[in-house]
């Protein structure tokens with residue numbers, strides 16, 4: 001089969017001056033895309049700025065015969081980054097929201113500034129940049145968006161409450177953007193990477209660090225952004241030459257009352273707790289309709305219990 005190419009496509013990669021973003025930018029450019037290499041060029045904790053990081057990657061791409069332009073805006077000014085793409089290349093097709101910083105502190109010690117800056121870069125930055133590109137994607141009937149989450153968001157990690165919250169926020173953002181873009185062939189997925197970079201050099205064990213090359217994740221992101229890829233609204237984890245899909249599952253749960261006219265007691269919750277939390281049999285929940293549908297089925301069950309017992313239902317329920 002033919003190589004997957006991005007000729008004539010314009011790809012914006014935020015935070016592309018280093019680490020994962022750099023690997024994405026180099027790969028897209030090597031497959032024919034025109035790339036906007038965005039990077040504020042600041043420190044790991046969100047301090048300062050410099051044009052060096054973005055310029056370095058643009059030079060690398062050009063040396064390899066590719067096409068790229070640098071952009072030094074912060075992602076909180078996302079509309080300026082998308083403008084760079086349109087001004088230089090006349091269009092935009094793919095947006096990789098990748099820029100990131102860390103301000104690790106144990107939960108009790110997180111200051112408002114630690115919280116706000118991490119949320120501004122990860123969550124607001126992805127919102128601003130995506131919102132600027134979204135109408136263009138919809139008009140042209142094609143667009144691919146990547147949000148970057150983290151295992152710290154999905155599972156938590158000591159000292160990263162601000163970062164975890166922002167990273168899980170991105171999963172929620174992607175879920176709804178995916179629904180709103182679907183009909184226009186505008187798809188949005190989440191990457192959960194683990195890679196050697198400035199953000200992880202003192203976090204990952206040294207023997208693992210050298211194995212976790214960003215280049216091993218870039219093809220997963222690139223495939224998700226290809227016009228032939230129909231994945232939408234998914235969370236894909238990738239590291240060390242491996243990729244898998246993460247999803248939300250729900251236990252079969254337990255009814256907490258027998259009739260629709262019954263209330264629910266705290267003791268009933270206690271007595272059913274094992275069943276409520278039993279994950280040995282799980283159901284995958286893909287949509288809010290599926291989640292609500294199961295609740296409706298429980299209600300129907302209760303109603304028919306009531307009818308079998310010849311009692312009238314005087315309660316109305318809304319979800």
Ligand code: NAI
Nearest residue numbers: 015018019020040041074075098099100150194195197199
């Ligand atoms: P990195 O520090 O090498 O790259 C991040 C880049 O974003 C830097 O070049 C930085 O200058 C840029 N940046 C920071 N704030 C910016 C802003 N406001 N506007 C524009 N650019 C900005 O880090 P890495 O590891 O490559 O991280 C990339 C993304 O992947 C981040 O969102 C990070 O949270 C996420 N991630 C990384 C993991 C890893 O194992 N490396 C694990 C999970 C998530």
